[in-house]
Amino acid sequence: MTKNERMKEQILRTSGVNPLKCMRCGKCSGTCPSYDEMEYHPHQFVYMVETGDIEPLLASKSLYKCLSCFACVDRCPRSVEPAKLVEALRLMVIRQQGANHFKADDIPALVDEEIPQQLLVSALRKYSK
């Protein structure tokens, strides 16, 4: 098993996503609010994981542009759930770094009426192991 295959295997296991279900309609990318900020778009995440092209994704800032709004998960006609792939990839990065950048205990200090709660949840998804 090559390194990419191993990583793919791990991503599929942690995310529970089966990219083979994708019919390449692009609705995830059509629906994504961060689309223009991203180097790789939701449908590309799915396709690149499927082909085992994981390393460019891990290195891309696109991972952190995803707002975890889950619109792509909600609207995907095939129940592929691209955002879960994004989360798994982020988790992989954090695990490779071996550090937990954000813990649940940190949240109460950050709660502020101005900050949407979803942002905190999203941050937790992005930066914690």
Add this chain to the structure above:
Amino acid sequence: MQRIGVFVCWCGSNIAGTVDVEAVSEALKKEPGVVFSTNYQYMCSQAGQDIIKNAIAEHKLSGIVVCSCSPRMHETTFRKTAAAAGLNPYMVEIANIREQCSWVHKDKLTGTEKAIILGRTAIAKVNLNAPLTPGESPVTKRALVIGGGIAGIQTALDIADAGFEVDIVEKQPTIGGKMAQLDKTFPTLDCAACILTPKMVDVAQHEKIRIFSYSEVESVSGFVGNFTVNIKKKARYVKEDVCTGCGLCTEKCPQKNVPNEFNLGMDNRRAIYIPFAQAVPKVATIDPRYCTMLKTGKCGVCSKVCTAGAIDYKAKDEYIEEKYGAIVVATGYNPISMEKFDEFAYSQSKDVITSLEFERLTNAAGPTAGVLLRPSDHKHPKTIVFVQCVGSRCSGAEKGKEYCSKICCMYTAKHAMLTRDKYPDTDVYVFYIDVRTPGKAFDEFYRRAVEEYGVHYIKGMVGKVSPQGDKLMVQASDLLANKQLHIEADLVVLAAAIEPDASARPLATMLTASMDTNDFFTEAHPKLRPVESPTAGVFLSGTCQGPKDIPETVSQAGAAAAKVIGLLAKDKLTGNPCVAHSNELMCNGCSSCERVCPYGAITYEDKEFRMPDRTTRMRRVAKVNEAVCQGCGACTVACPSGAMDLKGFASAQIMAEVDAICK
């Protein structure tokens, strides 16, 4: 003791690949009753059948076991072979060593072992087989067609033209179905009404056809050749034979605000109405949900203006019972509800419409007299976005339908093309996942839309539609350009998936016809018997069986008609001899069997029995009507004494099979 011949088929390598056929035929030679055993490459071939015939003659076989493919495939074939060699066809048993052995097991030893057991089981059964002779039942030479759309119309016309009587039951006040609502038809672009309405008139005028419009099937009993159907003629409060269809009532009725279902609610009709100008039968119908007279007893305008005196506020539902030899299901389809697809803002904006609504907007008889105007402000839309596969090809039932609705690619191309043709200043975008155009002149048609009419086909899906002011902001992906598009549209048209009509499910239950998970009727064989239901005497026409376009529907309608004609042309049907049979000596007359019989095939009579002491005694015993019995066997288990048994599937036979398997 039987003299049994065993014939093991290789089915090329299909069986021989996983089963040692030589070993099987050798092993089965030793089974009780077996006097001959052989194997051959293709038992179903002429040469294979000749081996069987010769063996029957040469070894005076009284029963045969063919170890081959499923009995559902070739049982009939081998029964005919046996009959041709003078052996009763019901002395044939099949051991299914292909579908249920060689194809599901990989290891040859395992496969061979199992094949021997399956062969042994069939031998055990055939040892107890008895020759059977099928009974006969008469055929009622009249067909019922359920549904009066193009499928039902075509089937009815074809059957009637062959000289048989046909009744059409249509739940709407008029026949015509969905096709009557369409504007043009792809790929020739002829007007739907121009080709449909003459057929509707033909139906109305055909002396062999009766139309029960505004009617529904209430119950079905009986069996192939002998169905009894109860039809409910809903009260339309207008005497059908008196109404001239002048339409005066529909103009004078004061109740003006009834959503017009023919135009999908995009305009209004009156409480008394004729769905459209070419309706057949062209008679008015009062909608009791809206009629003031029916609701409050005050009004009566229609009755006053009707010079023919056709209005009858006291009308009641009528029930008609009729006998039929065959039933054709042609219940059609509906677009699915768009409620679950919030992202397309269907329920938020009037300017997000389905393709069927678009048909009405472009139809000369539609709410805008054929001028393409936005439903919200009646302005010409300048930018139109078509979204394909809405609710089709989804995973899981909660999202939509798993299947491809088949017709959307083509009608969307048609809509896009016609829009560009009539209004060249309009920008037309079509978002597609794949464009599927298998069909005669279909791809050419789609290419014309792109190349000649300049429709923008974009590979990608719309993610979101949000109404902003009088515009619709369409956010979509362009997969080939790897861009996200934001289009300011005036009209969004959704190619909604199609689903079987809701009436199909209860109808299937009444007909005991099977359905798939999507509520499409199942065909008897997906390839070889596509217009027959597995239930004998029930045939399928049109989209009730699966998504299809008009040409396919018409050809299936004709095929169903041909099957019906083939059935009705017979004077008698040979029945299934595998029917229940009661041993009078053991029968208690307890009525348990009668209670579980779904066909009412069991009756009782008092019969005189001679007792061992030479006295006679009257006893109540069960009698099976063999023409009515379908051979399910429910009675055999309900019978406490075991007097009831099933020919061909006798308790002793099944227990012999059990023993052979467990040996």
Add this chain to the structure above:
Amino acid sequence: MQALTREVLLDRAKALFADGTVDRAYGWKRGEFDYDVTPGLFRSVEEMEKEFVFDDFCGANFSKYLVEETRKGEGKILVFLKPCDTYSFNQLLTEHRFDREKVYAVGIPCEGMADVTKLKAEAAEGIRSITAEKEGFVVHTLYDGDKTVPRTEGLSERCLVCKSKKHVAYDELLGEDGEVADSARFDEVARLEAMNADERFAFWQRELSRCIRCNACRDVCPACTCETCVFNNPNSGVESKAPVTSFEEQMFHIIRAFHVAGRCTDCGECSRVCPQHIPLHLLNRKFIKDINAFYGEYQAGAEVGSRAPLVNYTTADLEPGEAVQRGNEHA
């Protein structure tokens, strides 16, 4: 003590013979011992005067005998029916097993019948007779004098959990009619259900392995009136007459219970007559309990013509898998 005496019944029978209503009668007949009562067919008043008895040992249910007897002769048969017997009577009518016109049914109240085995066990040997007195059953013995057993201890199990003192069929009623009782008859079934599978298996092995295959349970059962019983039919695949194997533990009683499922009125005759004291009624009651739980309360024989649960269905019935789970919930 029964509410009615032998004399009340006998007087009524005499009158019915006298006015020609009936020409024979089913009643309880004196046996070798006074507690050893057998069912008997009486053809005259004289026979009845001599041998007819009615006391606390008259458990036998005559319904089944009517199947054969009504086919003989033209006259009517008098039959005495205790409340529980009337259910069997109706069930047989539902199954068209005899001609109602040939029977004159007299309903009689029942205060419960004695379990002779239980009473005999009270005194080891030398039993002269057993009588029912106000204070309970009195066992008269040769060596130890009289021994009194409280009534509740001497009654049959089926009477202790009596399901109904109401007659559901009769031409005339002697004495008072009672009510359908709120019975605890399923408690024992529930106790078994609460065991684990191994314990249940052990229990039933212990019980059923004692079966000597005398067929008394079948022969007495008012639901077993088949023209040819499957166990006697060489073509049924389950024919067997003698207790040669494990067939009794494994097959016979299950098949028998299933055959009468939905038709068994829970009259308890099978257990009463079993010489090995196998609690056969616990098989039938399991079916009744399950039927009540799965498909709604159903009492076989409560009304003539009712549709038995096994020849009926609803589209919403529970699945067999769930049934096994539910059947284990000893509610």
Add this chain to the structure above:
Amino acid sequence: MQVTEYKPKIVAFCCNWCSYAGADLAGNNRLAYPAEVKIIRVPCSCRVNPMFILRAFQRGADGVIICGCHPGDCHYTSGNYYTRRRMALLFSMLNYLGIEKERTRVEWVSAAEGAKFAATMNDFVQTVAALGENKRLEDLRCKL
């Protein structure tokens, strides 16, 4: 004595119209399931007499499964509804007698459910194999 891997004997009663066709479809699609499963074709699941099931156990079967059309889809309208009641009561009774409840099963398999047929059989064989041999209902004389 030779030690062989224990393979349960499974008798599967399949109704002709749905489940037998479903089994054929599993074959058409080459969906593997253990060879221990042997199918007996019956016109309808309601043809299956409880006596057949007991017979199978008596003769040494380790598991018996009955497959029929889904409720409401019976080719004979109501056959499988009777099956459902009969088997519900029979299985509950067998369980009451201490027979392992996992040895009996009813499953509705349509003609279109080849995959379900194979999956059901795989699961059932596994379940029964885990229980080991049927000792409680087998009549050893039948082995002679």
